Amino acid sequence: MSGKIESRLAELGIDLAQGPAPAANYVPYAIVGDLVTISGQISMTPEGMLTGKLGDDVSLEQGQAAARVCAINLLSQLKSACGGDLDRVVRVVRLGGFVNSTPDFTDQPAVINGASDFMVEVFGDAGKHARAAVGCVSLPFGVAVEVEGTFQIK
Structure with missing residues (x-):
């Protein structure tokens, strides 16, 4: 039987794939006490990476x-x-968003709303979080966006 969060994801039409393995010398997540910090995740789907630069070739x-x-x-x-149980999540604590953008692009917060809004869609009020949204001259593999996160679990 799936839990409340898995049911919500199913309502949204999302089936979580196995998270990708790290591309360098780091771990995908670290647990300290009741906090889980997830390493930066890039804009990669099973079909490929979403690449480009905001303010240039990405809307x-x-x-x-x-x-x-x-x-x-x-x-x-x-x-x-x-351990496979997203119902252990108490709240989304913080997201850090990095946007591959031109020097004159200033809507990084609006871009990262794509991640923030999703967390609230999935977790409700527990999805509301602290956040940073910054512009970068480039990101790994030329992706458009990278987001890291910290979550409280029980």
């Missing part, structure tokens, strides 16, 4: 969709950290 809407993909990837890693 705001495409950037928001890329941030949502990052958030889904965060939950894939979080599910693994929680």
Whole structure:
């Protein structure tokens, strides 16, 4: 039987895949006490990576969709950290969003709303979190967005 969060994800049409393995010398997540910190997740789907630069060849809407993909990837890693039970999540504590953008692009917060809005869609009020949204000259593999997160679990 699936839990409340898995049921909510199913309502949203989302089936969490196994989180990707790290691409370098780090772990996908670290648990300290009741906090889980998930390493940055990039805008990668099973079909490929969502690449490009906001303010150039990626629209705001495409950037928001890329941030949502990052958030889904965060939950894939979080599910693994929680032993498969996302109902252990007490709240989303913080998201850090990185946007591959031109120097004159200033809507990074609107881009990262794609991830923030998703967390609230899934977790309700427990999905509301502290956050940073910053612009970067480039990101790994040329992806449009990367998001990291910290979650409280029981």
